[in-house]
Amino acid sequence: MKKFFMVVVILFILGAAGVFALTKIDFNRMNADNYYLQITEDGVQHETKLDDGTVMTSYSYELDAKNADGETIPIEFTAQKNLRKDAYLKMYVKNGDEVSSYDEVKFEDIPKKAQPK
Template sequence: MKKFLMIVGILFILGAAGVFALTKLDFNRMNADNYYLQITEDGTQHEHKLDDGSVMTSYSYKLEATNADGETETLEFTAQKNLRKDAYLKVYVKDEDQVSSYDEVTFEEIPKKAQEKLK
């Protein structure tokens, strides 16, 4: 009986840890390279008609981004809204050119070598 209760307890703890991981961790940002860029232009608007007849709007961007070492790369990504001009973004890149997520950051949060390229 003790072994059974221990197994149930361990399974409960593992299940709780799994639920926590699924709700709190952003898997799009794990094992991704960080690049920094500034939004300098409005995105190109795209409208997609969904099966239920509603229209979804997205905006695509193609901008130069810089990593912490000062190396630049052209990245293409989409957003669900037109991003604020002059905003600085930290983008998470997987597979060398696939943007999986982004966050708006302040200029001071950007590494020095990347700051020099963005000025």
């Protein structure tokens, strides 16, 4: 009976740790390279009509981004709203040029080599 109780407790702890990991860890940002860019123009608006008649609007961007070493790559990404001009973004990039997530950051938070001139 003690062994059964210990197995149940261990399974409960593992399950709780799994639920915690799923709710608190952003897997889109894991193992991603960081690039930085500044929004300099409005995004290109795209409207998609869903089956129920709802219209979804998204905005696409094509901008150059720099990593902490100052290397520049072109990045294409979409957002659900038109992003604020002159905002600085930290991009999470996987597989060379695939943006998985982004955050707005302050200019001071951007590494020196990646800061725009």
